[in-house]
Amino acid sequence: MHQPGNNLTQQARLDEVRDALLRLHRLDELAHRQHGLQPERVELLSHRQALVDLERRLAPLHPADIADVLEALPLNERLLVWQHLRPALYGEVLLEVSDAVREHLLEQMDDAAILQVAEHLAPDELADLAQDLSRRTLRELFDNLDVARRARLRSALSYREDQVGALMDFELPSIREDVSLETVLRYLRRFKELPEHTDKLFVVNEGGQLVGVLPLRRLLVADPERLVSEVMAKEPVTFAPEDDADDAAEAFERYDLITAPVVDHQQRLVGRLVVDEVLDHIREESQQEALQRAGLREEEDIFAGVWRSVRNRWGWLAINLVTAFIASRVIDAFEGTIEQLVALAALMPIVAGIGGNSGNQTITMIVRSLALDQVDTSHTRRLLLKELGVGLANGMIWGGVLGLVAWLLYDSPMLGLVMTAAMTLNLLLAALMGVLIPMLQVRLRRDPALGSSVIITAMTDSGGFFIFLGLASLFLL
Amino acid sequence: MHQPGNNLTQQARLDEVRDALLRLHRLDELAHRQHGLQPERVELLSHRQALVDLERRLAPLHPADIADVLEALPLNERLLVWQHLRPALYGEVLLEVSDAVREHLLEQMDDAAILQVAEHLAPDELADLAQDLSRRTLRELFDNLDVARRARLRSALSYREDQVGALMDFELPSIREDVSLETVLRYLRRFKELPEHTDKLFVVNEGGQLVGVLPLRRLLVADPERLVSEVMAKEPVTFAPEDDADDAAEAFERYDLITAPVVDHQQRLVGRLVVDEVLDHIREESQQEALQRAGLREEEDIFAGVWRSVRNRWGWLAINLVTAFIASRVIDAFEGTIEQLVALAALMPIVAGIGGNSGNQTITMIVRSLALDQVDTSHTRRLLLKELGVGLANGMIWGGVLGLVAWLLYDSPMLGLVMTAAMTLNLLLAALMGVLIPMLQVRLRRDPALGSSVIITAMTDSGGFFIFLGLASLFLL
Missing domain, CATH: 1.25.60.10 (MgtE N-terminal domain-like)
Structure with a gap:
């Protein structure tokens, strides 16, 4: 710059x-x-x-x-x-x-x-x-x-x-519809300056109700003799103060808006929404999301003290501790199996880890498409089939490779087969949960992004250990 | 809406x-x-x-x-x-x-x-x-x-x-500086419509060089007798086509811009940057980032076939497989230890998992602050001290709780102590790497966000297994 x-x-x-x-x-x-x-x-x-x-x-x-x-x-x-x-x-x-x-x-x-x-x-x-x-x-x-x-x-x-009401300002450059553009131009010259970012004037009637907007782009090129009512845009995009700010942000992006009028239930002009506030809102939302994904409760002052940071990161670590503890109990249930074949202890984190990664890929995809309204719960079956297909393919390929490696490392073809089968099954579990968890959240009218990563990782961890050690108990001992 | x-x-x-x-x-x-x-x-x-x-x-x-x-x-x-x-x-x-x-x-x-x-x-x-x-x-x-x-x-x-050059358009509403505003207003009426989002006119000299901008907000309120040169803003924010689009986006947010002129090395007006293109760019970047964090190479057409999706998710799974394999080799090196005390196999994923989570919290924080220019490599020592403090606090608290649980579950106070020590050490490792990895990436002039999560998870996994099983070998056998 x-x-x-x-x-x-x-x-x-x-x-x-x-x-x-x-x-x-x-x-x-x-x-x-x-x-x-x-x-x-x-x-x-x-x-x-x-x-x-x-x-x-x-x-x-x-x-x-x-x-x-x-x-x-x-x-x-x-x-x-x-x-x-x-x-x-x-x-x-x-x-x-x-x-x-x-x-x-x-x-x-x-x-x-x-x-x-x-x-x-x-x-x-x-x-x-x-x-x-x-x-x-x-x-x-x-x-x-x-x-x-x-x-x-x-x-x-x-x-x-x-809500839109929290983002709007009260600078309302408004005019009447029954005057000429010439009059409007003369009226504007009485101001020292127009409100920042003014790209349109709001046209209101005697009751303060919005009847249209007059973009400056039109005001400047139109014949000054013409009336405001002839030149104004009659069906502008408007918002209500109770509207969801995210929806407003989407509309600003979609229709490339700079400013937009905010009206109450009687169509009375009560405020103005400007793109820079909307932009700030979008940025804050996306930052908030990025922080929450890493389990940080809120924005941290990077120079604040240790205790403040500890408290900010507390919640997520506690949840993670619980899920890790559950996974640990699953492993403990197979104590006897591991005792007889210690190789299992070395291989089991691979099964769990790949499942977690694959599940996170699926869930990110689905949550994103839900947020963009590209899919809804009616697509569950179709998406499930596709993701199970992807899981199956990845399971056969990567599971096959890892099975071969396990066979060669521990000189046991049966261990290789168990490895391949466990990876494939855990990837199928990951695909299943990756689709079902966000869809269920939507059904329960909750934000599908909320905690999705924690839940699926918990499932593929515990699930992966159970499937792998379970198969090993059945076929290797 | x-x-x-x-x-x-x-x-x-x-x-x-x-x-x-x-x-x-x-x-x-x-x-x-x-x-x-x-x-x-x-x-x-x-x-x-x-x-x-x-x-x-x-x-x-x-x-x-x-x-x-x-x-x-x-x-x-x-x-x-x-x-x-x-x-x-x-x-x-x-x-x-x-x-x-x-x-x-x-x-x-x-x-x-x-x-x-x-x-x-x-x-x-x-x-x-x-x-x-x-x-x-x-x-x-x-x-x-x-x-x-x-x-x-x-x-x-x-x-x-x-680059800015890829985002700019070529709609350049430009005027001369030595004419009156009256003349400008008359000149504008010859157009059928001004370019979309026009909030300012570009003032250029005979050589096509930018000498200022005339905001419509000023044109409309100023005395029509005055000259453009008297009313225009003389030091507008401008961009070069080679400028980084992210920097331009930041400037748009920072200075609340709607449009801005793009000039070449000789200050000649060559294009126009508009907020809606910038907004699209910001959204695409943040989406790209969210997808990459989950290891998806690019945006997926949610209804595309299985194979396309498999290829899109391939790379990350392959990397993860390698890191998981390395962690698996670390465990395998302690085969003898696990054989003697199978409880270790059940507890080790907890140590690794909490370390990974804590490391990801730290690295997210640091990468974000680096991106916002709030810190640079000169702060490494200070941030390291703080994050090590957070790690130590979390290690003593959560490690203490888990150590107690391990003691009670397996009736071995020494196992509890090893658990607490391993968790604390792994959290310190996570804090160390969480600061050093992004700082090192900056030193190497690479994007600190790139793959940071993979690297730190790999380190806290392998590191966690090594620390826990190593301590167990030393003190429990």
Whole structure:
């Protein structure tokens, strides 16, 4: 990316801030050694110069870039940079940082500072901060707002995070339908600036009901004599505040929207949904998903303490411990078999591992297709047949190879056969469960992605051990 | 989502098309049974009516919705629907469907049909199709284009899929800087329509070099007497065609862009990057990542045959087989130990499994922070200390619990101690590798996400077996 006049990449900008911080550190240490001064007390000229240098480097940065710098700094340095930001930037920066870092920064601010920041924010932005504020701060915040803003903040807070109402803003560039485009153009010139990302004006009647939208693209090319009602688009895509944010995001992608009106049950215009909020939502969702897949409860502040991280990773490890323990009990049930043929202990993790991998491939495929509405439960039989086919093919091929290897390693053709049979059966089990688990979740009206990987791995582990050791007991002893 | 006048959700629309297809099927079967006719030969009135019904239901759909319908249909029915689309829609629908489905559809079209579709597409859209065309078709396509379009197509094809040049289009609403806004407004009215998503006009000099951008938001509110040069933004964010598409996507998110100019080394305007292309790119990347994490080489057409799927999932299973085999050899080396104490065989998968999970949590965290530029290799020591701390805490807690359980189950306090020690050591190994593997990948200038999960699982498996069985050999026999 190139910005004439500010040609630094993010990494280079970050490095500059780091350099400035490093100089500060060195000065502090020096002062401490030479004069026995506490770092906070250092008031030497060189120290003040280094601080000025830091502020100078922070000044030209975009709030989104400052947010990145803060996220990338260890706790102490993060606070130092925070304290040397222009307070006017606090609000925007707080909106840009990750949840974990926002929480950390807000902890450091007193109520007065928070209320001052709040003054510069729109109601929809305040709503984003509100979840990290104490009950008391939030009450004071409400008391400080004028009636209109208070109503909007209350409205924004009344929706769940995954609803359109929580994402919409209240900047509504609206016009009437019975005026000429010329009049509209003259009307617009009375504003100092149109709301960000305005790509269309909302056309409303006297009751505040939406009757159409006028894209700027049309306003600019159409004959100024014509009426708004003649030029406007009459059936725009609209959303309700209660709509699911994911569905709205999908509609934005599908119909390539930039902004869209949000209307209530009486078709009254109540808000505006903008692509950048939608984009943020998509990114947060996909990150959340990636973290959950690895068993992390939420986004971690990479520089937070050990205990916070331990707690964040707790749940998944506990579940995994239980499933591993069950698998261990299955093995224990075949103690006698293993005692007689220790090779089984060496081979059994292969059977379980390949089953788990194959099952995860199937379940990822199915969950994805369900999410994209490409399949539903009516396809269960067809998908089952296909996946069982894939499992059978993989079982015969890879199981065959591994069976041959086992035969040669332990000089026992029968052990090879048991190995091949067990791998094939476990892959068939993986295919069966890979289709049935997400389909069952859908039937139970639950998110098919939730915990799917844990469940299938647990099944192919315990199942794999049982099948392999069971077959061995039957045919090898 | 609500569209007054077309209030059907996607699922309902899809169901309608399915119903129409089902009626066709039943008629075909009936005709076959009653008259012994082949389905293709059926020319009964009822059959034709059902076809008309299908076409009627398809007609009002947006190309993106038709693409979804096609993706969700088994192969035969997909072709039937395809054949009953208006050919004018072919191009747009082909651009919207997934890669796998596009390939399938293009296979069914002859050169003449493809060339006809191509006529309605812009050069950047043609470039998206080009990768799925045969060399011969592509040559004919080039021969059919006029000089300007040929040059643009060649330009679009000359960039890799992950470069800005492959995402940009060539719709460049540009103006001069020395004219008044009044003149610009009059100039714009000569067009029938501005390019989609136009939120700014590009200001260029006689040499075609970009000197600024004029946001429509400013054009509409500023005094028409003023000159473009007074009102335009002089330092817009620009991209080069060689820029990395991921970086561009990040800049779009960071600076909330809708469109951005693409310039060459001499600052000459060569293209335009639009948020919807960027959004598609982000979605494709994140899907690709999710698939690769599960070891799927590429997007699968969920209705494609078994063999195609087997080949798609081949590579990962092969790698996993090798790592599982290595782990198996580690176990085999302790054959004597297991023979004397079979309980070890039951407990060892727990040690390996928890290590793998914990390692995956660490590596996910680190890879994510690296991707967001929150950390770099200079943080290795600090992160290592933290993750080792987390590993130690988890090892003492969960290892302690499991050690106690092992003690009680097998009535051997020493076995419990070995269990606790092995789990703690394996969690420390997981933490060590979870930090070092991605950092090393960065040092080697490779994508830290690539295969990270496979590598760490392989290490904690083999490592876990080795540590547990090794400790057992030393202290229990």
